[in-house]
Amino acid sequence: MKLGEGVEAAIHCAAMLAGVDGAATMPGAAMAEAFGLSPSYLLKHLNMLTAQGILESVPGPAGGYRLARPAERITLLDIVLAVEGREPAFRCGEIRQRGPVRLDASAYVKPCGINAAMLKAERAYRAALAEARLSDIVAAYQSDADPRSVAAGCAFVARHQRPQKSSSTKQA
């Protein structure tokens, strides 16, 4: 059981995008630089997030990414599912009917109890992720983390975000 590294990158990027002002955007290259990631690969993951309606992208010289909705309505589950896919971690291969003792198909209409138990645990996992809002993550970071780290993060966002044409933004 393993989660891809893209999940960590996606959550950090989303948390960073929660700090940009209004409709301003942040280039993917800037976020790749901020976390020491390869730009071309990070864009793949950001693309997954835009495809799922979590991020919005703006092309062009002043373009970049921004959250598609307020951080209060984005959960860690949204991000994890967007990057890792919606399929459950446990996939029942129905090996109970793969042996040499072939019974009629009608003997297997009831779902496999093992599969049910595994999926129940996975629902608990997803429920816990669904309760973690991106705004909570950001708030906890700003109140708990080292002030130097918070200041550096805010400075980075202020330096790299690009205000959009038809919106009023306040530059820090």
Add this chain to the structure above:
Amino acid sequence: MKLGEGVEAAIHCAAMLAGVDGAATMPGAAMAEAFGLSPSYLLKHLNMLTAQGILESVPGPAGGYRLARPAERITLLDIVLAVEGREPAFRCGEIRQRGPVRLDASAYVKPCGINAAMLKAERAYRAALAEARLSDIVAAYQSDADPRSVAAGCAFVARHQRPQKSSSTKQA
């Protein structure tokens, strides 16, 4: 996020071993045949279970595997951790401090909030698995599944289990 196929095999084998009488054992080859799996690879997973003290193995012509403790005290979590390893699915790479903006190490003493949230969800997952006892799985199977399937399973166990020398076993 993906669980290896060995998990499904391991749980099915453990459930089957819960049906053997007393100290009797069942050869790994028989279980591989029952589920249509490659014997040599299944033994690898069974080996993980024995290494973690979930199964016992007996070498020799009448040898095989049996549960190391009653099915009431074996949970799905025990099996999943034995096969998949104990490491959490989400591994924090600390990418927050991998960027070009190097702060002093003392700025990162507080644990990463994202990591904490992901691990909290994983604890919920494991807690749900820890509540699923192997005996519950077997009981649900015997009461809910198709009677033909149950009968076939019991017959297979009765046919392939090997009673041990120094123990009294009742042959069905």
Add this chain to the structure above:
DNA sequence: TTATCATGGATAACTATTATCCGCAATAGC
């Protein structure tokens, strides 16, 4: 017109999983 940036496809490098094979040790039955 130009430079910047997202998008998508193609592709390669790398890693983990899945699978197989063989020699070894243990042991029940003859």
Add this chain to the structure above:
DNA sequence: GCTATTGCGGATAATAGTTATCCATGATAA
């Protein structure tokens, strides 16, 4: 003892999935 059966461990290959890179394309602000 001898033999056949079985688990154990190491070595190794085949396969799939992840990670990473590159390039051509389209959009757009200056």
